Amino acid sequence: MPHYITLATCSLNQWALDFEGNRDRILESIRMAKAKGARLRVGPELEVCGYGCLDHFLENDVYLHSWEMYSSILANKDTYDIVLDIGMPVIHKDRRYNCRVISYNGKILFIRPKIVLANDGNYREMRFFIPWLKTQYVEKYVLPRMIQKITGQVTVDFGDAVCSTLDTVIGAETCEELFTPQAPHVNMSLDGIEIFTNSSGSHHELRKLDVRMKMITEATRKCGGVYLYSNQKGCDGDRLYYDGCALIVCNGEVLAQGDQFSLNDVEVITATVDLEDVRSYRSTISQGLQSRSSPQYQRVHVPVELSPDSLNFDPKIRPTDTQKLRYYKPEEEIAYGPACWLWDYLRRCKGAGFFLPLSGGIDSCATAIIVHSMCRLVITAIEEGNEQVISDAQLVSGMGKEWIPKTPQELADKIFHTCFMGTENSSNETRSRAKELAEKVGSFHTDLNMDSVVSSMVSMFEVVTGKKPIYKIFGGSQIENLALQNIQARLRMVTAYLFAQLLPWTRGRSCGGLLVLGSANVDEQLRGYLTKYDCSSADINPIGSISKLDLIRFIGWATDAFELPILREFVDATPTAELEPITADHVQSDEADMGFTYEELSIFGRLRKINKCGPYSMFIKLLHIWEGQRTPQQIADKVKSFFWFYAINRHKQTVSTPSYHAEQYSPDDHRFDLRPFLIDPSFAWSRKKIDEVVSKIESEKVHELDTMTVD
Template identity: 25%
Template sequence: MHHYIKVAAAVPRLRVADCPYNQEEILNCVASAQADGVKILTFPELCVTGYTCADLFFQNPLILAAEQSIATIAEETKDLDMLILLGAPILLDNQTFNCGVMLHKGKLLGIVPKTLLPNYSEFYEERWFSCAHDLISEEMTYAGQLVPIGADLIFDAENVPYLKVGVEICEDLWGPIPPSSYLSLYGATVLLNPSASNELVAKGDYRHKLVAQQSSRCIASYVYASAGIGESTQDTVYSGHSVLYENGVFLGESDSFSRENQVISAHVDLELLATERRKHTTFSTQLSDVSGQRYYREIKFQMGNEEMIGFKRPLSAKPFIPEDAKTLDERCQSIFMIQATGLARRFEHTHSKTLVIGISGGLDSTLALLVAVQACDYLGVSRDHILAVTMPGFGTTDRTYQNALTLMKTLGVTMKEISISAAAMQHFADIEHDSSIHDVTYENTQARERTQILMDLANKTGGLVVGTGDLSELALGWATYNGDHMSMYGVNGGVPKTLVRVLVNWVASKNTLGAEASEVLLDVLDTPVSPELLPPDENGNINQKTEDLVGPYELHDFFLFQVIRFGFSPTKILFLAEIAFAGAYDRETLLKWLKNFYRRFFAQQFKRSCLPDGPKVGALCLSPRGDWRMPTDASNRVWMDEVEKL
C-alpha cells in the first residue's frame, strides 16, 4: 500500500437561491471527480444555496429546499465510495448555522457548523448565523437521517491508515488559532475548508500564503474550495479560486473567474504526513498545552481501496534541485554562503593560517575550492591563505591534472604539486603488496597517502584540512576510511552529488571568477566522475567511472531523499522511481541500483559514525551529531527481503 489518496476541490456553476439548479451542478462535479478517481471532494461554503443569499437565509422555503437537495444528493451518491463535503444553512436549537455536511455512500456522517463568523467590512454573517459554540444539541435529524453535529467531529476512515478528516469553514482559517490547529493535533491529516472568499486585489497571493502556512503548521493536507462567479455581484465578486496544499507544498489550484464547473485534484501522501508528525516532536508535545477544544468525536466509516487512477502530485527526479530558475538561483546562493560562512567561522575560531585542500580536477574538490575562495573573500583575507595541493598518482589523467592546475592558477591560491607514486610504491614494498594487483589495497593506499600529505601540510603551515566528500558519497560509503573520508572540516558533507554539479555550474554561469575559470569549471562538469585510482586506458582516458560501479548518482540521490527524508519502503520508492524516471530507466535497472543502495547504505554506516564537522545545508543530513543516528551493525534484512520480492 502506497498510502496515497486523491483529494479535490470543486467549484460548480451556481445560481443564488436556486437549490435544484445547484444540486444538479454539484452532481455533475461529483461525476467528474469520480471519473478522476477522487476519494475526498470538497465544495464551497453554502454551495447548495449560494453564499450571498443574505436575508433570504431567514426564508424557510430556502432552508427546506437546501435540506431537500442534500437528501437528493445523498440518494444519488449512495453507490459512490467518496467523501463529499457540501455547504448548507441548517436550523437547530432555534438558530441557523452555516454548516459543512459530510456525505459518504448516501449516509450523512456528520454536520460541522462554522466557528468564526466574520462581521466586518463586507461580511455580515452574525446577522444570519450563530457560532458553533452556541450549539446546544449534539445530533439532529436532517435530510431524513439522524446525524451528529458539532465542531468537535473528526471523520476516521478506520480501514485506511493515517486517514482522518477535519473540517473548518472559511473564516475559521483566518482566526489567530484556527480550529484546524486543534483538529490536526488530535489526528486529522486531511483538512477541508469550504469557503466563500471574495476576490480583491492581491488576495489570491495572501490566500496561497495562508493555506500554505496552515498546512505546514498542521503537517496536513489542506483542501480549500471557494465560491465561484455564480455568486451575487451586488457588492463583491467571487472568483472560485481554490487551492490544494500538503505540508506547505503546493499541489494545485483552480482557474479564477471560470464560467464552467471545475474540479482540481491531487494525490496526498498520508504516510508522509504521519512520518513528519512523528519526527517533529514539538507537534505532539503541544497536546498538553491545548486550552481550547480538548475532546473530539471520531465518526468511523469504511472506505474502499480501489486501484489508483491518474497519479497526480508533484514528483521530481531530482528532489534536491528546484525546477524554477529563480528559486534555483536563490537556493544555490544560500547553500554556497552556508558552506562558505561555516568554513570562515571555523577558520577564524581555530586561528588557522591556511586552508589546505587536495585538488583532483573533479567535481567535489572543485566545489570545496570555490567555497574556500568565497570564505576568504568573505573574511577579507587574501586567497593565498588557501594551500591547494594536486597529488597526481597512478590513475591521474592529463585532463583532470591540467584542469586542477588551471583552476588553482586562475583563482589566485597558493599552489603545490606532490606526486604520490613513489610514496605509494614504497608502501607497497613495506606491506609486501604486488603493485600489479589493482585491488582495494592498491586503491586505498593512494587515498590514504593523499590524506596524510594534506594533514601533515596542515600541521606544517598551521592550517586546516578542508574535506571534499559529498552527501551521496557518505550515503554509499564511497570513500576510503581514514583517507578522503577524513578532514578537519567537510564543507560538502551536506550536499548531494546532483546538487554539487548544479552549484559548480551556478558559479560558472555567474562568471564572477573570470572567463578562464568558468571555462575550466564547465570542463570539470563534463568530466566523468571518478576517484582516478586505477591506471588510465590505452588512450589516456579515465578508466574507472564511479557511476558504472555504484550506479547513477541521480538514482541514488532520489533513493536517499525518499529513504532518509520520509522513511519510505522499497516498494513505495520503486513505485515513485518508475514514475519519476519513466523512459530513462526500466524497472530491472531501478531494482538493481535500489538493491545496491540498501546494501551499501547499511554496510557503510561506520564511516558516517565518525564524520568530521561540516555544515548542514538542507533538510537532509547524515551527520551522527545531527540528523542520522544508526548502529553500525544494524541488519538490512527487512529492506533487502522486500527488494528481493519486488
C-alpha cells in the first residue's frame, strides 16, 4: 500500500524589514502550495523579516513586528489544512534565536532554533543570534500575548524537537547545519525521521551551486528520506543575491528544482513522494544497526495524516518522476545573477534608471550588457503576464499605467542612460564602439569632451603654485603623470553624478534620479588599479567581484546569445584606461601599467583570500604552480610586487562602491574581506624568508651544475 504525500517548498523574494510585503508573499506561497495539493509547506530562512536585516536584528522592534506578521498568518484561514514551516527571529530568555516556527490549523506545534550559525565569509550570524547548543533538548517557551489570544496556547515546546504526524515524522535543519560535519539530518534519520526541511538564505557565487546541490542530494542518498530545500531569492537590500533554486530530493534523486534566476517574487515547487520508498530504501543501507545507538528526538505529535489512507486512495495520484539537476554556465550566471540583482535594487529604491559612463572598454561594456540582460528578463516576465514586473516597469520608467514595453531596447530607452566622456587621450575606436553598443542595447546615449574642464583644473593649479605638471612621455615625473591621469578620472565621477541627477529632468521627468553604475572588476580592485573617487565610485557595481577573464568569457558568450556582433570588437581590443596621450610610440596598456596580467591577478586573489596565503606561503605554492614557466626569482618578484600594491592601495577598499558579490576572492573591505587598511607594504620578514628560499634554490642549481661539470 503506497503512502503518497505531496510536499511544497518555495523561493521568496523577501526584503529586509518589508514586514507586510514579506507576509503577503508568504501567504501567497501557502495558497499556491495548497492549490497544488501540498500538505507541508517550507519557506526560506528568516522569511518573515527578511534574512539580511543584519544589525537590525539587535533591535527589539524586529521581533515585535515579526510576531505581529506571524499572528496575521496564523489567524488567516487560508493557512489551514497544511503544516507550515516558517522562519522568523525569536527572543527566548532574553536571547535572540534564528528560528523555525512549525504550525498547523492556527496552532503552533513547536519552535525550533538554529543549532549551527553561519559565521564566515559574508555571514555574521553570531553577531546577532545565539546558537541552540542543547541538541535533542526541549524547554517551554511562553508565547506573546497576541499569539495566546489567537491560538489559546500559553506555552509551546522550544528546542531541538521533531514533528510527528499519524503517518510520518518531519525534522528541520536550517541552512548552515546542512554543511557541517555533524549535520542534524544524520541523527534524525537514525531516529526514524523521514522528511527533512531546510530553510536557507544562501547567496549566489559563480560556480557555487553544484556544491549546495551535491550536499542536498548526498544527504538523502546516504541516509534515505525526503529533503525539502527552500531558499531566499533576490536582492535583500545588500551586496548579495540569493539565488533561489528550491529543491525536493528523495533518496538522493531529484524530483523538483526551482529557478536559480527569476523575476518572480513567489515560486513554489511541489513533488508527490511515496513514503514507502523511503522505508524500503533504508532497509538496503546499514542504517538499522547504527540507529540502535542514535540520539532520540522529542516528538511533538499532531493528529493529522499527510497522506490519504487506503479508503481514500486516489489512483490518479502518482509519484513525481526524477530529473537531472540543471546548472548554468558561469557566463550565463554573470548574465542573469547581477541582472536580477540590478532589477530588485532599482525597483525597490524607486530610482528612475541607471547611468553608466561607457568608455568603450570591456568592463563598462560588460556592465552595459548586464543591464541589457536585465531588460530582456523584464520583457520576458511582462510577456508571461507578471503583474508585479509590469507595475514596477511602469513605475521606474515614469511612463504610467498604460505603457507596456515590447522590446528590451524600448525599456532601456526609458531607464538606461550611457555617456562617453572623452578627452584628448581618447581614441576614435573607443568612442565609436561605445556609440554603436549604446544603439544596439537601446540606451539613451550622450557623448562629450572634457578637455576644457580638465585644462581648467590644471590651469588653476598652475596659477596657484606656479608649476605645470606634464605627462611622463613628455619628460614629466611619475607623480605628475599620475596626477594628470587622476584628475581626468575624478572629473568623470563628478560629471557622471551631474548627468545622473539631471538627465531625467531634461527628458521631462519632474522627480527621480539615476543610479550611477560602477564598472571596476575584481582584479583591478584587488591590485588597486583605479583612482580613488573616480568613476569607479558609484552607487552600485554589478561587476565589482567578477574577474576580467570571466568578463571576457561572458562577452564572448553574449556575442552569440544576445546576437550582438559588436561585442567581438570589445573582446579583441587591448584593455586601456586612455588617461595618457596616444603617440606613435606609446599606447597605454592596463596590464603593462599594473605589472601583472589579469590571469596572474586572478591566481593571486584566490591564493590570498580562498587559500588564506600570506606572501611566504603564496610564494611556496606558486613555485609549484608556475614550475617551468617562471624562475624562482621571477616568482619572488611578482609576489613581493603584488603584496606591495595590495597593501598601499588597501585604503581604496574602504570607499569602494557596493558590488554584487560573485567571487570568493573579492577584496570588499565593507563586509567580506576584513583586513586592516594600514599595512606595512614591505612585509619585511616574509621577504627575507622568500629570499632565503630563492637563494637556496639557486645555490642547489649551481651545485648541480658544478657536479655535472666534474662528471
